[in-house]
Amino acid sequence: MRAELKNYQHEQYYFKLRLGFTAFVVLGLFGLLAARFFYLQIKQYDHYQTLAENNRISLVPITPNRGLILDKNGVVLAHNFFVYTLEITPSKIKNLEETITEISKLVEISPFDRKRFNKLREQSHSFESVPIRTHLNEIEAAKFAVNHYRFPGVEIKSRLYRHYPLGKLGSHMVGYIGRINDKDLANLDKDGDLSNYKGSDHIGKSGLEQYYEKNLHGTTGFQQVETNADGHAVRVLSSNAPIPGDNLILSVDSKLQEIAETAFGDKRGALVAINPKTGEVLSYVSQPTFDANLFVDGIDVENWKDLNESIDKPLINRPLRGIYPPGSTFKPFAALAGLEAGKRGPPFSIHDAGFYTLPGSSHRYRDWKPGGHGIVDIQRAITVSCDTFFYGLAMELGIEKLTSFVRHFGFGQKTGIDIQGEIEGLLPTPEWKMRRYKQPWYPGETVITGIGQGYTLVTPMQLAQATAILANNGVAMRPHLVTQIQNATTGQSQQIPQIVEERIDLNPANLEIVRRGMVDVTLPGGTAASVGANAGYSIAAKTGTAQVIGIKQNEKYNANSINERHRDHALFIAYAPADDPKIALAVIVENGQHGGSTAGPIARKVMDYYLLGKLPAPDKNATPVEKTISTTPNTTPESVPEEELHD
Numbered sequence: 001m002r003a004e005l006k007n008y009q010h011e012q013y014y015f016k017l018r019l020g021f022t023a024f025v026v027l028g029l030f031g032l033l034a035a036r037f038f039y040l041q042i043k044q045y046d047h048y049q050t051l052a053e054n055n056r057i058s059l060v061p062i063t064p065n066r067g068l069i070l071d072k073n074g075v076v077l078a079h080n081f082f083v084y085t086l087e088i089t090p091s092k093i094k095n096l097e098e099t100i101t102e103i104s105k106l107v108e109i110s111p112f113d114r115k116r117f118n119k120l121r122e123q124s125h126s127f128e129s130v131p132i133r134t135h136l137n138e139i140e141a142a143k144f145a146v147n148h149y150r151f152p153g154v155e156i157k158s159r160l161y162r163h164y165p166l167g168k169l170g171s172h173m174v175g176y177i178g179r180i181n182d183k184d185l186a187n188l189d190k191d192g193d194l195s196n197y198k199g200s201d202h203i204g205k206s207g208l209e210q211y212y213e214k215n216l217h218g219t220t221g222f223q224q225v226e227t228n229a230d231g232h233a234v235r236v237l238s239s240n241a242p243i244p245g246d247n248l249i250l251s252v253d254s255k256l257q258e259i260a261e262t263a264f265g266d267k268r269g270a271l272v273a274i275n276p277k278t279g280e281v282l283s284y285v286s287q288p289t290f291d292a293n294l295f296v297d298g299i300d301v302e303n304w305k306d307l308n309e310s311i312d313k314p315l316i317n318r319p320l321r322g323i324y325p326p327g328s329t330f331k332p333f334a335a336l337a338g339l340e341a342g343k344r345g346p347p348f349s350i351h352d353a354g355f356y357t358l359p360g361s362s363h364r365y366r367d368w369k370p371g372g373h374g375i376v377d378i379q380r381a382i383t384v385s386c387d388t389f390f391y392g393l394a395m396e397l398g399i400e401k402l403t404s405f406v407r408h409f410g411f412g413q414k415t416g417i418d419i420q421g422e423i424e425g426l427l428p429t430p431e432w433k434m435r436r437y438k439q440p441w442y443p444g445e446t447v448i449t450g451i452g453q454g455y456t457l458v459t460p461m462q463l464a465q466a467t468a469i470l471a472n473n474g475v476a477m478r479p480h481l482v483t484q485i486q487n488a489t490t491g492q493s494q495q496i497p498q499i500v501e502e503r504i505d506l507n508p509a510n511l512e513i514v515r516r517g518m519v520d521v522t523l524p525g526g527t528a529a530s531v532g533a534n535a536g537y538s539i540a541a542k543t544g545t546a547q548v549i550g551i552k553q554n555e556k557y558n559a560n561s562i563n564e565r566h567r568d569h570a571l572f573i574a575y576a577p578a579d580d581p582k583i584a585l586a587v588i589v590e591n592g593q594h595g596g597s598t599a600g601p602i603a604r605k606v607m608d609y610y611l612l613g614k615l616p617a618p619d620k621n622a623t624p625v626e627k628t629i630s631t632t633p634n635t636t637p638e639s640v641p642e643e644e645l646h647d
Contacts, residue, residue, distance in 0.1 A: 031120035050152055056144030056245050060225050061199030064218030065160060067245030067488055068311035069174055071254040077174050078209070080160045084136035086144060090121060092153030099151060100132065104149055107140050110132055120179070129157065134297055164292045170257050172317045173284040173419070175207020176292035182531065195219050205295065206317070208248060208481060211418050216484055218245035230249030249484035249493065259609050259616060260285045263602040267592060269569075270318035273463035273585035273606055276575060278498050279468070279477030281417065282583060284436050285607060286318040316362060319464075320422040323457040327544030327593070328385045329573045330406075330452030332514050333466060335378050337405040338393045339510035346513070350375040358390035358443055365391050365447055368545075370573055372590060378414050382517030385543065394450025399441060402449065403427050408504045409466040411458060411477065416501070417479045425462050428455035453547060463573060463586035471540070471584045472577035473511060474504035515540050519578050528572070531600035538578035541603075567591040572599035576607050583610050 069078035080369035086107060093099050100109060100117075109132060117132045136144075138563040141156055148155070162177050180188075180203045188203075197203070198220055204210035221242030226235050260271050260283045271285040292423075294303050307315055316322060338344035354372035355364040366385040368375070373380070394402055407413065412427025426432075428449065430441035448454040456468075461479070469476045476498040486493045518540035524533025527543045546569040570592030575584035585603055592598035608614040 013579045019269060025506075033127075036127055038365050046445075060223045061158065062221035062223060062239075063199045063244045064220055065244040065488070066162060066218065066461060067216040068247040069216075070247060071250050071252050072483070073253060073255075075254045076248070077170060077254065078164050078166055081159050083161050083165055084138075085157050085159050085602035086133040086136060087131050087157050088117070089129045089153045091210075095243045099154065103132065103144075103151065103154065104208035106143050106325050107133055107136065114302050119298075129155070134159075134161075147506060159185065162296045165292050166254065167293065168289040169254065169261060170252065170284065170632075171207075171289050171292040171331075172286040172291065172319070172634040173207055173252070173257075175209035175419075176205055176209075176295040177202040177209050178205040178295050179298060198222075202296070206421075208418055211420055211583060212482065212485075214247055215246040216248065218488075219243035224569065240520075244488040247486040247488055248482050251275070251278075251483045252283060252481060253610075256283050256606065256609055257285070260602070260606050261287065261289065263605045263616065264513045265591070267598070267602075268312065268590040269588045269592065269599075270322055270460040271585065271587045271602065271606065272319050272460050273583055273610070274464050274479055276472040276477070276581050276584045279479045280483060281479050281481045282363060282610060283585075284319060284321075284481065286316070288312050288314040290314045301525075305576060317419070317421060318588075319460045320417070320419060321459070323423065323425055323459055323579075324569055324571070325456060325546035326452035326458045326463060327546035327569070328387075328452055329463060329542050329544035329571045329586070330456065331385065331390055331450075332382055332470065332518055332542050332573075333404065333406045333409055333411075333474075334390055334393060334397075334450050334452075334639070335382055335517070336470075336506070336510060336514050337373060337402055339378065339398060339513060340405065340507060341401060343396050344378045344393055345510075346377060349375055350392065350450075351378050351390055352386055352388040354388070356388045356447065358395070358447060363444070365444075379513050380515040382514065382542065383520035385527050390450040391447045394446050397445045397450075398623070402446075403429055406466075408474075408476075408502060410462050411456075411466060413462075415461050415465045415479050417461060418481055420459065420578035425459050426455060426457040452544065460586050460588050463571070463588070464584065465587055467573040467575055469504070470511075470514070471581035473508070474506040476501040477506070515578060518542055518574075519610060522574075528596035531572075531574075531596060531604050535576075535604070535608075537576055537607075539574050539576045539607070540572035540578040540581075541572065541600070543600065544573075545569070545593065545595055546571060548591065566618050568593050571600040572596070572597045572603050574600075574603050574607070576611060583607060 040267075066080055068076060068080075070076055086103070088096070088099070090096060100114065103109060110233050116129060118131045136156070144156060147203065164171070164174065164176070166402065179201055180197065184203050185194065188197055193214070196217070196219060200217070200220065204213040204216065206461075209216065219242060221240045223239045224237040226237055230237040260273070262285045264271075264285065267287065269287055271283060273284075275282055290307055294300075294307075299307075335344070351371035352366045352367060352374060354370055356367075357364055365387070368385065370386060373384050373386045376384070376386045376389050378389070380386070397405075403412070407427060409423065413424055414422045416422075428445075431446075433439060433441050433455070445454055449456055463478055465476070468479075478494055478501050483491040483494065483496050519538055520526050521541045521543065522528050522535070522539040526532070529542050531541065532539050548566050548568060568591070570589040571583070572587045572595045575581040585606060587599040587603045589599045589602070605616040
């Protein structure tokens with residue numbers, strides 16, 4: 001065979017060609033790499049320097065101290081204290097359940113603690129520490145500290161907790177804080193306040209804690225902390241101190257509040273007392289009450305069930321959300337409407353035979369007193385609470401004129417007090433009834449509106465405000481609980497302005513007639529003579545009894561024959577001293593039956609202490625404030641009552 005000869009020259013040519021191409025590609029790649037290095041190291045230096053710095057430096061929020069809430073004399077109603085908490089950072093734990101089990105051998109971890117931890121963990125980021133146990137005592141803290149090396153990702157922290165030192169006293173007024181939930185986060189984001197709550201776990205949920213949340217919370221501070229590769233803090237580079245929340249100074253005297261709540265004993269209801277000249281709320285009672293401390297760290301199942309499922313509904317803020325027929329406490333305002341309209345001025349009087357007959361009808365609307373009151377003018381009609389007089393007055397005025405006048409006193413609208421959740425009550429009109437029931441307004445409904453029955457519904461707050469306006473000669477001051485907002489750092493205080501909502505143009509002579517009629521209520525012969533006995537100051541008052549359920553015509557009311565929770569509500573309004581009012585108040589005792597004998601004595605104890613500094617005599621039958629209970633307020637009449645039976 002012939003050997004094949006190689007062309008070395010040809011092969012060398014192609015070898016050099018491939019080598020050149022490879023070198024070109026390599027040089028090109030190195031060029032691209034150099035260009036990328038130039039871009040990253042030179043062009044993007046500032047950007048990546050910032051990222052690297054952020055990896056090295058962490059911003060740690062510093063939660064501000066929440067502002068205090070104090071009564072007018074400086075008694076603390078809400079403050080903060082430090083507690084030890086045992087906290088777990090889930091991202092640093094390999095086996096969470098095993099770790100918790102091992103921890104429980106050193107520190108007691110209850111099923112409630114586990115449940116709360118799991119709930120909080122779902123709401124938190126994995127790198128955030130979550131409390132597994134709060135309120136550790138010193139022995140428990142020391143025991144864990146010795147074994148801390150065994151539990152990476154678990155540490156003891158010191159946290160601020162809210163505390164209400166007076167427990168149940170004024171809880172509906174002060175309110176409480178609770179853990180921030182998704183709804184709270186959405187609201188904070190909407191208001192642009194979310195960044196100020198970095199590191200915060202709690203927020204105001206009710207009462208003053210909720211209404212003044214922005215003032216109480218303060219401004220969150222931050223620390224710049226340098227961390228190593230393991231994420232552990234090395235040193236603090238800079239610090240921006242938090243600004244503590246403002247303190248709230250109230251118009252309420254905690255001693256007066258205690259007297260008012262204790263006066264209810266085991267009765268159910270509400271009381272609101274106001275300084276009519278300033279609008280300052282002096283006492284704010286909702287019975288039954290509850291211990292606000294239960295809600296701070298998440299209420300346990302048993303306590304929540306007791307409060308939420310109780311037939312007494314202790315969580316209802318009765319002064320703002322309990323609605324009741326005003327009964328005869330409505331009569332002074334109806335009387336003033338008649339006087340201002342020129343319908344019932346002296347010497348007008350009627351002969352009360354014990355009933356009122358609607359013109360063109362044989363139907364009788366009975367007076368609470370069988371046989372009637374005889375000759376009655378407008379002043380005596382207030383004093384003896386003559387239903388017959390006010391039946392006729394309401395008919396002559398007409399429902400539109402009556403309701404439009406009393407609306408000036410705050411009926412059927414919110415008072416504007418500095419607590420959220422207030423409802424408007426109900427001041428009925430023909431237009432309202434047509435919208436609500438698709439029915440026309442009947443004359444008989446006007447008749448019973450004149451004595452505060454029928455569809456009319458008020459809150460205790462509205463009734464107290466209406467009484468304060470009457471006491472202040474028609475000048476309506478906006479009610480408020482907070483009088484000063486105090487800067488916790490400087491100690492300087494900002495006064496809450498006293499706002500005039502309305503000035504009702506009233507004839508002084510007409511006001512005097514109503515005042516005299518109300519003063520006579522607490523004198524011998526009046527429906528609350530026992531309340532005014534030996535008072536040492538003059539009291540202008542009106543008693544009331546409001547039906548919870550209607551009764552049939554000609555059927556006699558017998559409290560002993562009906563369920564206790566279906567018995568009439570007892571109401572009482574008053575202001576004193578009558579010639580220079582310093583306090584105006586409204587009291588409602590649910591199912592208390594008689595305003596003069598049940599609600600009136602409660603009001604007297606409050607007025608005695610406020611005006612004279614007189615402490616009430618010990619009541620052996622009274623239940624301590626801590627044990628009081630209550631009932632569900634009537635929200636709508638079960639039937640349209642035809643009359644008020646008694647006062």
